[in-house]
Amino acid sequence: MGVNIAVQRKTAYPVARMSEVPKGLPETAENISRGGFNQHAGPIWRLPAEGEVRRFALVVAEKHMNSAGSVHGGLLMTFADIAMSQTARAVSGAPMCSTVSLTCDFVGPGKLGDILEAKVRVTRQTRTMVFLSADIVAGARMVAVATGLWKIT
Amino acid sequence: MSAPPGFAPTRLIDPFEIHVGPIFEQGEKGSKRFGLRVDKRHVNMNGVIHGGMLMTFADAAMGQAAWDACDHADCVTLNMQSQFLAPAREGDWIEVAPLLTRRMRSLMFLRGDFTVDGAAIYSVSSVWKILGVD
Numbered sequence A: 001m002g003v004n005i006a007v008q009r010k011t012a013y014p015v016a017r018m019s020e021v022p023k024g025l026p027e028t029a030e031n032i033s034r035g036g037f038n039q040h041a042g043p044i045w046r047l048p049a050e051g052e053v054r055r056f057a058l059v060v061a062e063k064h065m066n067s068a069g070s071v072h073g074g075l076l077m078t079f080a081d082i083a084m085s086q087t088a089r090a091v092s093g094a095p096m097c098s099t100v101s102l103t104c105d106f107v108g109p110g111k112l113g114d115i116l117e118a119k120v121r122v123t124r125q126t127r128t129m130v131f132l133s134a135d136i137v138a139g140a141r142m143v144a145v146a147t148g149l150w151k152i153t
Numbered sequence B: 001m002s003a004p005p006g007f008a009p010t011r012l013i014d015p016f017e018i019h020v021g022p023i024f025e026q027g028e029k030g031s032k033r034f035g036l037r038v039d040k041r042h043v044n045m046n047g048v049i050h051g052g053m054l055m056t057f058a059d060a061a062m063g064q065a066a067w068d069a070c071d072h073a074d075c076v077t078l079n080m081q082s083q084f085l086a087p088a089r090e091g092d093w094i095e096v097a098p099l100l101t102r103r104m105r106s107l108m109f110l111r112g113d114f115t116v117d118g119a120a121i122y123s124v125s126s127v128w129k130i131l132g133v134d
Helices: A002-012 A015-019 A036-041 A073-092 B015-020 B051-069
Strands: A045-050 A053-059 A097-106 A115-125 A129-138 A141-152 B024-026 B033-037 B075-084 B093-096 B099-103 B107-116 B119-130
Touching: A036 A073, A036 B015, A036 B051, A053 A073, A073 A097, A073 A115, A073 A129, A073 A141, A073 B015, A073 B051, A073 B075, A097 B051, B015 B051, B033 B051, B051 B075, B051 B093, B051 B099, B051 B107, B051 B119
Parallel strands: none
Antiparallel strands: A045 A053, A053 A115, A097 A141, A097 B075, A115 A129, A129 A141, B024 B033, B033 B093, B075 B119, B093 B107, B099 B107, B107 B119
16 A cells, blocks of 8 residues: 555656756756756756857755855855856867866855856867856856866867 | 764755765864765766765865864855866765865965875865954
C-alpha cells in the first residue's frame, strides 16, 4: 500500500516542471543545467543574446542563500563560472573548455527571489585561450563582477 | 565516504553551504584545516569537480578562518581570486589550511592552497570586510 502511494506520487509529480520557464524570464529561456553540480546548484537559464553580450539567468531560491539573507558568494561564482564556460565553448566551438582562473568582486547583495542575470563579454580569444568577463546584476542593481581565463581543450 | 580520522563536520549555517556540504575540519582556531570529500553532486558530467563547487568550498573554508580571525564578528567576502591547477575527481579528499596573510582594522586577507594527496589542485586568495568597522 505504502509502495503504491509512493509510486503514484512519483508518477503524479510533474516531471516537466524543472524545464518550465520561471515567471519573469522570457519564454525562449533554455535550461542548461542538465546534471551534476550545474543542476545541484542551478537551474541556470540561457537567455537570448543582446548583440555581443551573452546572457544567462538564475532565479534565487532559499538554497542559494547565506545566513545573512544574501545570495551566497559561492553560488555567485558558480553562476559566473557556468555562464562564462558556456560562452567560452560557444565562441570557440570546442566541446570542452576548462576554467584556468576566475576573479570575482562581490559588489552588492543579491536577495531571495531576485532574477540574477549574467551578462558575459568576450575580451579576447586566441587559438588556445578565451578571456571573458561577466557582470551579474539583479535588475539595475550590480551584484558581482567576474573575469576569467579559459583554456580551449 | 567520510572524512579521514581526526576530522569532524564543520557547523554550517548558510543554506547554500548546507546544500553542498558537509565540509570537515581539524585543529584549533587560527590553525584549522578544512576538508571536502568530492561526491557525485559536486562533479561535472566528466566526473571532475565543478569549479563552482571548489570556489564554494573555498568561500566556506576561508570564511570560517576569517570569522575565527575577527573573533566571530560579521564579515563578508569582497573579492576572491581562484586558480584551477589540476582536476579533482569523485571520491577525492580535498584539504586546505587557510592562511591569514594580514588582518587590518576592517579588512582581512586570506589565502589557501588546496591539495589532494599532497598535490596542489587549486589555489585562492581572498579579501574580507569586517562589517560595522570603518
